Amino acid sequence: MTLSTTEIFNKICELTEPFNHKSVTINTETTFASDLELDSLAVMDMLASIEDHYDVTVPLNILPDLETVGQVAIAIKSILDE
Amino acid sequence: MTLDLFEKFNSTIENFNQLPKGELNPFTVSMDAVISPTQAIINGRETILAGTNNYMGMTYNKECLEAAELALKNFGTGTTGSRVLNGTYNGHIKLEETLKDFYDCDHAIVFSTGYQANLGIIATLAGPKDYVVIDADSHASIYDGCAMGNATIVRFNHNDHENLDKRLDRIRRKDPDAGILVVIEGVYSMLGDLAPIKELATAAKKHNAYVLVDEAHSIGVFGATGRGVAQEQGVEHLVDFTVGTFSKSVGTVGGYCVSNHPKFDVLRLVCRPYVFTASLPPSVIASATKALELIKNSNLRTKLLENSKRLNDGLSDAGFNVGTTGQSPIAAIIIDQQDTAIAYWQKMMQNGVYVNLAVPPATPNGLNLMRCSLSAAHSFEQIDYILEKFIAVGKEIGVLK
Numbered sequence: 001m002t003l004s005t006t007e008i009f010n011k012i013c014e015l016t017e018p019f020n021h022k023s024v025t026i027n028t029e030t031t032f033a034s035d036l037e038l039d040s041l042a043v044m045d046m047l048a049s050i051e052d053h054y055d056v057t058v059p060l061n062i063l064p065d066l067e068t069v070g071q072v073a074i075a076i077k078s079i080l081d082e
Numbered sequence: 083m084t085l086d087l088f089e090k091f092n093s094t095i096e097n098f099n100q101l102p103k104g105e106l107n108p109f110t111v112s113m114d115a116v117i118s119p120t121q122a123i124i125n126g127r128e129t130i131l132a133g134t135n136n137y138m139g140m141t142y143n144k145e146c147l148e149a150a151e152l153a154l155k156n157f158g159t160g161t162t163g164s165r166v167l168n169g170t171y172n173g174h175i176k177l178e179e180t181l182k183d184f185y186d187c188d189h190a191i192v193f194s195t196g197y198q199a200n201l202g203i204i205a206t207l208a209g210p211k212d213y214v215v216i217d218a219d220s221h222a223s224i225y226d227g228c229a230m231g232n233a234t235i236v237r238f239n240h241n242d243h244e245n246l247d248k249r250l251d252r253i254r255r256k257d258p259d260a261g262i263l264v265v266i267e268g269v270y271s272m273l274g275d276l277a278p279i280k281e282l283a284t285a286a287k288k289h290n291a292y293v294l295v296d297e298a299h300s301i302g303v304f305g306a307t308g309r310g311v312a313q314e315q316g317v318e319h320l321v322d323f324t325v326g327t328f329s330k331s332v333g334t335v336g337g338y339c340v341s342n343h344p345k346f347d348v349l350r351l352v353c354r355p356y357v358f359t360a361s362l363p364p365s366v367i368a369s370a371t372k373a374l375e376l377i378k379n380s381n382l383r384t385k386l387l388e389n390s391k392r393l394n395d396g397l398s399d400a401g402f403n404v405g406t407t408g409q410s411p412i413a414a415i416i417i418d419q420q421d422t423a424i425a426y427w428q429k430m431m432q433n434g435v436y437v438n439l440a441v442p443p444a445t446p447n448g449l450n451l452m453r454c455s456l457s458a459a460h461s462f463e464q465i466d467y468i469l470e471k472f473i474a475v476g477k478e479i480g481v482l483k
Contacts, residue, residue: 039443044218044237057252060228060235 003080009073015053016069019046028070050076101424108427108439118142119333119459124436132454132468133438135271137411138302138373138382139459140333145376146369150334153368160363165192166350169361177371181338184374185309185324189346192338192367194359196298196327197223199337201230202355203294203325204265208233212261213253215291217241217277219270219446224296233263240270240446243281250289262291268300268311272445272453273405274412276300276311283320294323302331302377303386303411328370331377336362336370386411386458389465393456396469401482405451414440414453415472417481423450429475435468 013026019042020026024035032038038046044060050072051058056079066072088095101107105125115123119139120131140146153173163169174192181190193199204227208214212233216224219240228235236253239245246264253262264286266277283293297310305313310326312318322343328336339349350356362370387408394408402415417423420441427439430452440451454468476482 039448041218041443041446042448048218048237048239052248055252057234057236057249057256060237 003077005073005077008076008080009070011053012050012069012073012076015049016046018049026069028068028073030069031067032069033067047072054080056080102428105431106428108424111431111436116141119457120461120464122436124431127432127434129431129434129436130460130464130468131436132456132460132464133436134457135299135330135455136333136457136459137299137331137386137455138333138377138380139457140331140369140373140376143333143373143376146333146372149372150365150369153364157364159365161361163360164357165361166357171364171367173364173367173371174361177367177374180371180374181340184307184378185340187324187340188342188344190338190340191346191349191353191356192336192362193356194337194362195335196325196329196337197226198355198359199325199327199339200224200296201227202353203323203339203349204228204263205231205355206349206353207292207294207323208261208263212263213257214263214265215246215249215253215286216265217267217270219267219272220265221267221271221296221298222444224265224267241275241277241282243278243285246282247285247288250285250291254289262286262289263294264291265294265296268295268297268304269410269412270446271299271412271455272440272449272451273414274299274410275407276304276409279312279315280317280320283317287320292322293320294325295321296325298325298327299330299410299412301326303383308377308380308383328366328373332370332373334366334369334373336366382458386456389456389458389460389462392462392465393454393469396465397472400469400473400476402472402476405449411456412453413456414451415481417450417452420450422479422481423452425479426452426475426481429479430471433471433475435471437468 032043047058113122113124119136119141122129122131161169177192178190200223208231210232214228214233215236217240218237236249238249266282269276286293295312300310302308304311312321323341325339328334390411391408393413394406397404405414405416406412430437438453440453442448445451
């Protein structure tokens with residue numbers, strides 16, 4: 001079954017929650033660096049939990065392009081659709 | 083308005099400016115004089131060095147000094163050239179022969195630093211169609227080697243062979259024929275924990291992946307002849323590439339990679355961090371060669387691990403939150419707040435003990451550490467002094483109850 005980007009975004013919000021130490025309300029524009037105050041290692045840890053949830057490979061190479069939670073949802077959608 | 087290229091560093095500058103200037107700043111230490119592998123004068127004060135990665139105390143070994151002096155006199159201060167042009171002297175060849183003998187390997191290549199060895203090997207071996215699969219807690223040089231190359235980079239949970247297996251399985255389902263390089267470290271330098279190489283390498287081999295082990299912090303320290311953790315665990319046959327450094331146990335600077343792959347020497351032509359830099363100076367080459375010969379036949383690692391166990395046990399008994407186990411030459415206590423860690427470091431310096439203040443992102447899991455790397459050259463008296471000061475400062479600033 002193909003998931004919509006919104007469904008993926010909602011799941012990613014859930015998976016991001018353990019890293020949301022400042023209890024920020026997450027929307028698609030929420031940034032990892034400024035809003036969630038995550039360093040690059042924490043972002044990689046978060047991606048690992050997304051990888052395991054969807055059983056996909058998320059290469060670290062795309063990390064520089066992932067500034068917001070919404071961008072991650074779009075990236076996962078395109079990996080799942082491949 | 084002209085874009086300020088430095089704008090992106092504003093928060094770093096802000097954070098750094100909040101630290102005190104001068105001798106209380108943990109990132110601007112300067113040694114006035116070095117007395118021995120374990121002592122220096124810092125800010126006019128005699129200081130025990132407990133954070134210098136000088137595991138074997140080789141920096142002042144008499145035979146290494148003599149070899150370096152002789153090479154300096156006979157071959158000059160530097161080679162002024164690349165290994166593939168004018169920068170290969172007999173000494174460089176001899177060092178590579180010594181490494182082949184040390185590792186009982188067919189091929190050895192010497193780099194100008196350990197950082198460049200990882201950069202060069204990882205970026206060159208894995209091309210655009212290949213994968214590099216790295217441990218989450220990898221050293222910056224491994225991450226940078228990945229960033230420099232064109233391969234797809236995948237990260238697995240630290241020291242977790244099941245997690246590695248799962249990630250390799252995903253890659254293979256998608257890409258059955260891709261080349262895969264799995265990169266691990268023998269010892270992880272921040273908390274001094276060892277890789278379970280057998281389990282990790284077995285998972286890699288199951289998926290037809292190559293295995294690279296970085297023994298930077300384990301050469302000299304582990305294994306019957308000091309080759310590292312793979313030798314200690316009896317699994318060298320599972321390792322395709324061993325990378326290491328001369329800047330810790332070997333007591334100078336430089337890096338290397340050894341392998342039995344029949345085509346390995348082609349790297350001398352295609353590995354840019356090998357080709358496009360000057361080779362190591364003759365004195366460095368000579369002391370590294372001598373140190374490797376000494377390390378192979380020494381029992382210094384026994385003394386080193388005794389020293390580490392003594393400090394680790396002492397810290398545990400005193401009630402510290404110790405992040406290390408004493409199985410490697412690292413001893414680190416975990417401090418909750420970064421401000422407290424900085425204050426701790428400052429007090430230790432004022433008490434004549436240099437340790438490393440290690441903070442994220444150099445540390446795993448966001449930890450603030452007071453980190454020691456022990457040396458075989460430390461006396462028990464020095465270890466006990468370090469411990470005494472750890473306890474005294476810990477009580478003073480409320481880390482110890």
